[in-house]
Amino acid sequence: xxxxxxxxLSTSQLGRGIVEICLDRxxxxxxxxDPLVIAELARMLTPLAQDGNLRGVLVTSAKDAFLxxxxxxxxxxLLGGSRKAQIAFCADADRVLTQLEDLPVPVVCAINGYALGxxxxxxxxxDYRVLAADxxxxxxxxxxxxxxxxxGTVRAPRLxxxxxxxxxxxxxRTFKADAALKAGMVDAVAExxxxxxxxxxxxxxxxxxxxxxxxxxxxxxxxxASDEAAFATARxxxxxxxxxxxxxxxxxxxxxxCAPLSRDAALPLEAEIFSTLAQTPTAKAxxxxxxxxQQLKKRNKELASRxxxxxxxxxxxxxxxxxxxxxxxxVKGMQVLLKDIAQSALDLGVSEARKLLAKQxxxxxxxxxxxxxxxxxxxxxxxxxxxxTVDIVVEAVVENLKVKQEVLARVExxxxxxxxxxxxxxxxxxxxxxxELRRPENVAGMHxxxxxxxxxxxxxxxxxKTSDATIATTVAYALAMGRTPLVVKDCPGFLVxxxxxxxFTAFALLIRDGANFMQIExxxxxxxxxxxxxxxxxxxxxxxxxKALRILAAAYPGVMATDFRTVIQILAEEKRYGQKSGxxxxxxxxxxxxxxxxxxxxxxxxxIARAQPTGARxxxxxxxxxxxxxxxxxxxxxxxxxxxxxxAIDIDASMRLGTGFPAHHGGPLWYADSLGLAEVLNRCAxxxxxxxxxxxxxxxxxxADRNRTFYGAxxx
Ligand SMILES: NC(=O)c1ccc[n+]([C@@H]2O[C@H](COP(=O)([O-])OP(=O)(O)OC[C@H]3O[C@@H](n4cnc5c(N)ncnc54)[C@H](O)[C@@H]3O)[C@@H](O)[C@H]2O)c1
Numbered sequence: 001x002x003x004x005x006x007x008x009l010s011t012s013q014l015g016r017g018i019v020e021i022c023l024d025r026x027x028x029x030x031x032x033x034d035p036l037v038i039a040e041l042a043r044m045l046t047p048l049a050q051d052g053n054l055r056g057v058l059v060t061s062a063k064d065a066f067l068x069x070x071x072x073x074x075x076x077x078l079l080g081g082s083r084k085a086q087i088a089f090c091a092d093a094d095r096v097l098t099q100l101e102d103l104p105v106p107v108v109c110a111i112n113g114y115a116l117g118x119x120x121x122x123x124x125x126x127d128y129r130v131l132a133a134d135x136x137x138x139x140x141x142x143x144x145x146x147x148x149x150x151x152g153t154v155r156a157p158r159l160x161x162x163x164x165x166x167x168x169x170x171x172x173r174t175f176k177a178d179a180a181l182k183a184g185m186v187d188a189v190a191e192x193x194x195x196x197x198x199x200x201x202x203x204x205x206x207x208x209x210x211x212x213x214x215x216x217x218x219x220x221x222x223x224x225a226s227d228e229a230a231f232a233t234a235r236x237x238x239x240x241x242x243x244x245x246x247x248x249x250x251x252x253x254x255x256x257x258c259a260p261l262s263r264d265a266a267l268p269l270e271a272e273i274f275s276t277l278a279q280t281p282t283a284k285a286x287x288x289x290x291x292x293x294q295q296l297k298k299r300n301k302e303l304a305s306r307x308x309x310x311x312x313x314x315x316x317x318x319x320x321x322x323x324x325x326x327x328x329x330x331v332k333g334m335q336v337l338l339k340d341i342a343q344s345a346l347d348l349g350v351s352e353a354r355k356l357l358a359k360q361x362x363x364x365x366x367x368x369x370x371x372x373x374x375x376x377x378x379x380x381x382x383x384x385x386x387x388x389t390v391d392i393v394v395e396a397v398v399e400n401l402k403v404k405q406e407v408l409a410r411v412e413x414x415x416x417x418x419x420x421x422x423x424x425x426x427x428x429x430x431x432x433x434x435x436e437l438r439r440p441e442n443v444a445g446m447h448x449x450x451x452x453x454x455x456x457x458x459x460x461x462x463x464x465k466t467s468d469a470t471i472a473t474t475v476a477y478a479l480a481m482g483r484t485p486l487v488v489k490d491c492p493g494f495l496v497x498x499x500x501x502x503x504f505t506a507f508a509l510l511i512r513d514g515a516n517f518m519q520i521e522x523x524x525x526x527x528x529x530x531x532x533x534x535x536x537x538x539x540x541x542x543x544x545x546x547k548a549l550r551i552l553a554a555a556y557p558g559v560m561a562t563d564f565r566t567v568i569q570i571l572a573e574e575k576r577y578g579q580k581s582g583x584x585x586x587x588x589x590x591x592x593x594x595x596x597x598x599x600x601x602x603x604x605x606x607x608i609a610r611a612q613p614t615g616a617r618x619x620x621x622x623x624x625x626x627x628x629x630x631x632x633x634x635x636x637x638x639x640x641x642x643x644x645x646x647x648a649i650d651i652d653a654s655m656r657l658g659t660g661f662p663a664h665h666g667g668p669l670w671y672a673d674s675l676g677l678a679e680v681l682n683r684c685a686x687x688x689x690x691x692x693x694x695x696x697x698x699x700x701x702x703x704a705d706r707n708r709t710f711y712g713a714x715x716x
Pocket of ligand 1: 320321322340341342397403425
């Protein structure tokens with residue numbers, strides 16, 4: 001019997017005609033699928049298939065996980081290639097995986113850890129799959145704008161059924177062992193220590209014909225029953241997002257088209273649709289930002305590795321933000337001193353945490369005793385007792401420079417010399433907050449977004465005096481809280497609010513020039529924003545937005561100052577603050593659950609008219625889109641010029657995580673790249689008369705001159 005040793009897998013004989021194929025990619029921590037692995041698999045399978053002594057095959061992994069799926073770097077290269085190359089890639093994988101599936105003997109896969117995408121597609125070629133009880137399987141491809149192109153759409157419905165395959169593939173989710181067993185995607189679940197023995201037992205049963213693997217295999221080569229109801233539901237869901245995420249509908253169409261076909265007839269169709277999707281901007285954006293995020297994660301991890309971990313923390317101010325920060329900290333196993341000046345505020349902060357924990361218990365994510373332990377990690381206090389023991393103090397008191405300076409001076413006098421002090425200010429310069437302190441190097445900003453337990457992003461703000469050690473500790477603390485920290489330079493609005501400020505100013509200008517705000521809402525929502533700008537103002541509060549825009553206008557007069565009364569100022573003066581006051585651009589009434597229900601408000605027309613000195617006029621949708629998105633993109637470019645953030649990757653990640661910027665457009669700078677920077681400059685030239693908001697920064701002009709892109713240097 002042949003024995004094979006390669007760079008990605010090897011075979012060994014287990015006796016009684018059984019061969020083990022062990023996946024073990026050399027010099028790397030995980031097994032990934034790429035053209036080299038496929039080629040090696042082919043070299044190994046050809047002699048194996050001809051081996052007359054072979055009676056059964058066991059497929060295992062020597063790594064912590066079975067097979068992680070496609071190598072995203074290789075996928076990125078593939079997306080940059082031609083349709084022909086993409087179809088050839090799928091055809092190669094299909095040919096080799098079919099060879100595995102068609103071996104003349106039974107094949108059993110022992111899945112440890114996880115098998116995702118190409119990993120699960122490989123496992124589906126086996127006659128039986130045994131999954132470790134702590135393992136996970138799934139098809140994440142649709143989330144990347146593509147489809148499981150190594151036979152996933154063909155094998156999954158033939159093994160299970162149409163409804164299950166649609167649910168798994170279109171949903172792009174990962175499933176735990178019990179769900180995978182229930183769905184029929186795996187045949188057995190075993191404790192990790194028993195995985196191999198259980199898989200071998202299944203194999204022996206098949207070899208002994210105690211399991212009818214031959215009939216089952218024939219069924220997998222044939223047609224599968226169409227399920228009209230499942231297709232109709234999946235189609236109507238997928239149609240809602242088809243404009244931005246075409247992969248969902250493409251999978252529904254493909255499965256329906258392939259139901260009456262044999263496996264071998266369906267595989268080339270899958271390859272064809274894979275290549276169609278691989279050519280879409282959505283696929284390029286989703287895979288590109290995945291790679292970019294990996295770089296960001298790596299950088300954050302490196303920073304945090306140099307930090308002293310924050311075990312004991314203190315939060316000043318038990319309000320909306322302080323309460324949320326305390327909860328999010330305690331949930332992750334850290335101790336929290338929660339200090340306020342008012343007992344009522346403390347009671348509220350503690351009861352908010354209790355409510356959030358109760359929801360976790362209700363949802364089965366925490367046991368009552370775990371929730372209790374978390375709650376007891378938060379110590380509410382009106383005193384400064386214990387502040388000499390904490391590693392980091394988060395200040396989240398009222399937005400008032402003097403109050404912040406005073407309270408931090410008091411804390412500094414009590415804390416250890418190495419305690420890091422961070423402020424959750426939304427608008428005050430960190431340098432000014434730290435100006436009176438003895439150790440300004442210990443001070444940074446930590447700008448959380450509301451609600452803290454939901455929003456992923458935290459801007460970690462570095463002032464000119466902040467030390468590297470302080471940044472490292474703050475980044476490590478944010479990571480320990482399960483958030484994504486982004487280090488930005490101290491400047492008014494920091495990064496996210498500054499870039500949003502340009503977008504909001506563009507809105508004010510459009511209204512001044514006569515645009516209909518409902519058209520702006522529609523255009524921005526259909527571009528992919530979760531909500532239009534007017535509704536966003538109402539949710540955030542027009543008083544808050546007005547105040548923030550005044551600060552930004554003073555800081556960036558050439559870009560954001562306006563010489564007219566904006567619609568935002570008019571609404572704020574009228575005390576139409578949005579949801580909190582019952583009316584803004586829209587009207588709000590509490591629904592039976594107490595949540596604000598939105599409706600149109602005829603009286604807004606008169607207020608808008610006051611903001612339109614030359615009256616209303618018609619705008620093309622494209623004009624609206626360009627004016628809104630170019631303003632945002634150009635400000636993002638200026639931030640890069642000023643090195644407010646380290647790279648285009650950071651800026652785009654901040655906007656996605658902090659504002660809901662549509663992921664399929666990548667981020668403002670990815671979007672600029674996808675338009676082409678020369679085209680961005682052309683479009684900006686049309687709006688030159690509108691002032692500095694549409695004046696491109698020098699970095700953008702330079703890149704365009706050299707025919708380069710923002711991401712050029714950042715991606716492989
Ligand atoms: N609300 C938001 O969406 C948001 C978002 C990001 C940042 N921020 C910033 O977070 C900070 C807090 O905002 P908030 O919305 O939680 O305000 P809040 O009014 O809900 O809470 C402030 C709390 O600070 C307490 N406080 C006042 N002086 C204090 C002192 N000397 N010592 C201890 N506690 C004191 C008050 O009693 C109150 O409980 C502000 O700087 C704000 O700009 C707010």
